[in-house]
Amino acid sequence: MLRRLIARPEFGPFILLALELFVFWAINPEFLSPLNIGNTLAFTVELGLIALAMTLLMTSGEFDLSVGSVFGFTPVLMWTFVNGGMMPMEIGFIIAIVTAALIGLVNGWFVTKLKIPSFLVTLGMLLVVRGTALFITNGFPQRTWDAGGHWLAEVLVGDFYVGPFRIYMSLFWFIAAVIILGYVLNRTRVGNWIQAAGGNPGAARARGVKVDRTKVALFILCSTLAGFAGIISSVRTSAANPNSGMGYELEVIAMVVIGGTALTGGRGTIIGTVLGIFILRVMRNGIVLIGVPGLAYNIFIGAIILGMMALHSWLERRHHAGT
Amino acid sequence: MSEPLIRMDNVSKFYGRIQALENVSFTVNEREIVGLLGDNGAGKSTLIKVLSGAVPLTSGSIYVRGKKVEMKSTTDAIAAGIETIYQDSALVTQLSIARNLFLGREPIKGPRFLNRMDDEMMNQVARDLLKQVGISKNIPPETPIGSLSGGERQAVAIARAMHFESDLIILDEPTNNLGVAETQGVLRFVRGARDSGHSCIFIAHNIHHVFQVVDRIVVMRRGKVVADDIDPKKTTVEAVERVITGMSDEELAHALGPNTH
Numbered sequence: 001m002l003r004r005l006i007a008r009p010e011f012g013p014f015i016l017l018a019l020e021l022f023v024f025w026a027i028n029p030e031f032l033s034p035l036n037i038g039n040t041l042a043f044t045v046e047l048g049l050i051a052l053a054m055t056l057l058m059t060s061g062e063f064d065l066s067v068g069s070v071f072g073f074t075p076v077l078m079w080t081f082v083n084g085g086m087m088p089m090e091i092g093f094i095i096a097i098v099t100a101a102l103i104g105l106v107n108g109w110f111v112t113k114l115k116i117p118s119f120l121v122t123l124g125m126l127l128v129v130r131g132t133a134l135f136i137t138n139g140f141p142q143r144t145w146d147a148g149g150h151w152l153a154e155v156l157v158g159d160f161y162v163g164p165f166r167i168y169m170s171l172f173w174f175i176a177a178v179i180i181l182g183y184v185l186n187r188t189r190v191g192n193w194i195q196a197a198g199g200n201p202g203a204a205r206a207r208g209v210k211v212d213r214t215k216v217a218l219f220i221l222c223s224t225l226a227g228f229a230g231i232i233s234s235v236r237t238s239a240a241n242p243n244s245g246m247g248y249e250l251e252v253i254a255m256v257v258i259g260g261t262a263l264t265g266g267r268g269t270i271i272g273t274v275l276g277i278f279i280l281r282v283m284r285n286g287i288v289l290i291g292v293p294g295l296a297y298n299i300f301i302g303a304i305i306l307g308m309m310a311l312h313s314w315l316e317r318r319h320h321a322g323t
Numbered sequence: 324m325s326e327p328l329i330r331m332d333n334v335s336k337f338y339g340r341i342q343a344l345e346n347v348s349f350t351v352n353e354r355e356i357v358g359l360l361g362d363n364g365a366g367k368s369t370l371i372k373v374l375s376g377a378v379p380l381t382s383g384s385i386y387v388r389g390k391k392v393e394m395k396s397t398t399d400a401i402a403a404g405i406e407t408i409y410q411d412s413a414l415v416t417q418l419s420i421a422r423n424l425f426l427g428r429e430p431i432k433g434p435r436f437l438n439r440m441d442d443e444m445m446n447q448v449a450r451d452l453l454k455q456v457g458i459s460k461n462i463p464p465e466t467p468i469g470s471l472s473g474g475e476r477q478a479v480a481i482a483r484a485m486h487f488e489s490d491l492i493i494l495d496e497p498t499n500n501l502g503v504a505e506t507q508g509v510l511r512f513v514r515g516a517r518d519s520g521h522s523c524i525f526i527a528h529n530i531h532h533v534f535q536v537v538d539r540i541v542v543m544r545r546g547k548v549v550a551d552d553i554d555p556k557k558t559t560v561e562a563v564e565r566v567i568t569g570m571s572d573e574e575l576a577h578a579l580g581p582n583t584h
Contacts, residue, residue, distance in 0.1 A: 188438040189429040192422050199415035206377075206413045207399040209426035266417040 009260025011268070012274035012311040016304070020279060024286035026273045031289050034164035034199070041167075042227035042236065044281040045174035046229045047248060051255040053225040055273040056185060057218040058256055061198035061265025062111060064219060065122040066103065068251060069129035071245030074100045074227030075234035076133045079142035089152050094233065100227025101220050103129060108216030126249065133242035157236045170232045177225070194218065198265025208253040253299060255280050258308045279304065288289040327352045328490055328522050334383030336369050343369040345546045346383070349425045351491060351569070356513060356523045357445075358537035358555070360530065362446035362567055366546040367526055371493055375407035376400035387490070405488035408480040408497060416469035423468050451576075452482040458511050461530035474505025481512045485519060492516055493524045498532050510536045530560050542566045 005011060024031040050067050057064055073148075078096035082089050103125060110121040158169045185191040196204035197211045204211050234240040257263050257271030258279055283300055292300075327350040336344040344366050349422050351357050363366045372378040374385065376394040385392055400407070407413070414423045420428070425445050432441035440457045449464035452566065456478045468476060477497050490527040498506045513523055513536050533540065533555070540553035540563060550566050 019409065060372070184438075185441075187440060189431065189440055190438055192418065192426060192429055192440060195422075196415045196426055199417040201414040203415055204426065206375075206397045206407065206409070208401060209427045263418075273370055 007315060009312060009315070010270050010272045010275060012257050012315070013272055013279060017275050017279050017282065020282050020286060024282070024290060030168045031286055034166075036165035036207045036285065036289070039232060040285045041109045041171055042310035043233075044277060045168070045170045046233045046236075047234075047252060047255070047281070048174050048277040049170075049177055049229040050222070050226045051176075051252045051277050052270060053179050053218070053222040053272050054252050055256050055259070055261050055268050055270055056194055057215075057222045058183060058189075058253070058261050058263065059185065059268030060194045060218050061201065062118040062219070063122070063263075064104075064107060064109065064118065064226075065254060066125035066129055067222060068245035068248035069126045069133070070100050070103055070223050070226040071233070072242055072249055073129045073133040074230045074239035076242050077141055078172060078231060079234065079240040080136060083142060089150055093152060095225060096231065097227055099286065101224045103271070104220035104223030105216065107223065107250075108219035110210035111219070112215050117292065122249075130242075130246075137242045139242060141242070142234075143238070152233045168234070168236065173228075173232070178187055178270060178274055185268055185270055190214070195266055198262075199267070207225050240300050250261055251280065251301075254305050258305060260304045260312055291322055325353075326386070328355075328388060329388060330386040330389075331374065332384045332386070333371075334370075334373060334445070335381050336373055336378065337381045343546055344373070344380075346507070347543075347546070347548050349541065349548060349551065351522050353490075353520060354517055354520060355539065356517050356537045358540040359524050359526045359543065360533060360540060360563065360567055361543035364545075365543040365567075367543055368495070369546075370543065371407065371495055371526065375409075375493060376403060376567055401487075401489075404490035405493065406484035406487070407493040407495065408477065408484065408486065409495050412443070414468045414476055414480060417467060417513060419467055420453070420462065420479055421445040421464040422472070423479060424452065426450050426487065428487065437464070439562045442502075445485055446563035448486065450480075455480075455485070456482045456515065473501045474508045477501070477505075477509045478512050481509075481516060485516055485521060489521065491522045491524065495526050496528065497525070498527055500528060506532060528565055534560060544569060 057199040074096045081092040193209045255276040259276030261268040329351040331349040333346045376397045430441040446464040542550040
């Protein structure tokens with residue numbers, strides 16, 4: 001029982017997160033204050049939405065470097081339409097989300113039809129999308145404070161208090177995504193196809209699995225959730241900045257691999273990604289609270305990635321050697 | 324005489340300007356194990372790829388029980404009852420035995436829109452199949468394929484073909500990289516498949532393995548079938564080796580007797 005528990009890819013991230021929480025709390029008890037927890041959760045779930053979709057995409061053997069750009073571009077597009085009086089917020093939201101989905105479709109088409117590695121395709125898309133966001137805004141943020149009180153803004157990111165904790169609606173979107181994507185990956189036929197597409201695409205094709213279609217759908221999911229997260233963030237911060245989301249792609253991929261999803265595909269875990277999300281966000285928040293210079297953040301993140309990769313690799317070899 | 328299970332008539336295949344198959348005619352009868360032999364580049368792999376729908380033929384026809392079929396994809400071949408087990412077993416090492424067995428044809432439980440796999444049913448069927456193909460060790464069906472030995476993986480692939488009632492199971496080098504005991508296990512599975520009503524095409528470089536299990540040997544050379552009715556009980560490994568490497572008609576007739584073309 002204990003051996004099986006230790007062999008699970010989520011075990012290492014779970015211990016690391018518990019350790020982090022304990023160390024930061026021991027050094028500065030304010031770390032677990034309601035205010036700090038509320039603030040950490042608000043931003044964590046926005047990035048987390050992208051990481052959840054990326055988990056499925058990486059399990060299928062691909063990844064998407066354009067998610068940070070889509071995170072910045074989608075709200076810029078929506079607020080350009082809405083602020084310009086061209087359409088109501090609901091229509092702007094739908095158009096922006098559909099555009100994000102189309103970006104994913106293009107990524108998927110290049111990867112599956114033209115057989116270009118996802119690294120190159122999404123690197124190109126990263127530049128195209130970011131460049132477009134900067135071009136249409138002249139590099140200036142779009143104001144979003146008109147959203148205040150609008151029903152859609154309330155549904156996306158409205159906040160309320162549960163005791164001393166300030167909770168944003170985005171937390172529920174995140175929880176819903178965890179449940180739905182966890183179910184899809186672990187319990188459904190599609191989940192089996194995603195794992196097979198990443199594990200042995202040739203074998204999956206030979207069994208009649210539509211590998212390319214599965215991957216295209218996951219690229220679309222990734223871009224759509226990145227756009228959705230960007231819009232949530234823009235409403236919460238009252239600004240749609242064309243530069244926002246820069247560097248998120250690498251942070252999101254780090255969250256996913258720290259959680260135990262294989263970079264090479266074939267194996268993925270939503271629970272592991274949730275742990276990975278919290279490991280990185282808690283680290284970012286905690287080192288500031290205990291007085292470590294924020295500029296040192298990347299040293300810790302890099303060390304965590306290296307440590308977790310070594311642990312996952314060791315567990316994997318041990319698992320195979322033991323059977 | 325009844326129609327053979329599989330009949331390929333004058334099948335040719337070109338890769339660009341290179342002809343890989345030249346007017347190949349080839350049959351497999353019901354409940355028959357056919358050994359397909361030939362040196363590297365003889366055309367065995369291309370023939371199998373055409374028959375399994377992995378590559379389209381350039382000209383010619385394929386019939387299943389007398390009915391002409393189009394093999395445009397592996398899905399077409401599977402639908403026609405043809406299952407191919409490649410050297411790497413076409414399995415996904417990260418998935419469990421049960422999920423590999425049902426990959427692409429997973430049973431659904433509950434409302435269709437929920438797309439939920441029936442893991443309980445898949446595990447139960449996997450348990451029964453593993454017993455059926457003679458895996459005596461008590462391996463749970465949730466075990467990832469990556470944890471199994473080479474012979475056990477081949478057994479799982481054969482079990483899959485048997486479960487889905489494939490009429491023809493094509494085994495491409497199934498004994499490659501296997502130890503003696505595992506090889507014997509695979510040969511036993513192949514005989515078991517025939518005994519339960521399936522036909523097989525068995526491709527192996529090791530002619531001794533072929534001799535142990537097949538009913539008939541077909542030899543290919545330079546994209547052509549040069550002998551298609553060799554009875555392993557009436558000839559020797561050395562004689563077949565001479566056919567594979569090429570020899571004159573007189574030598575061929577002398578070595579193999581009147582059945583040779």
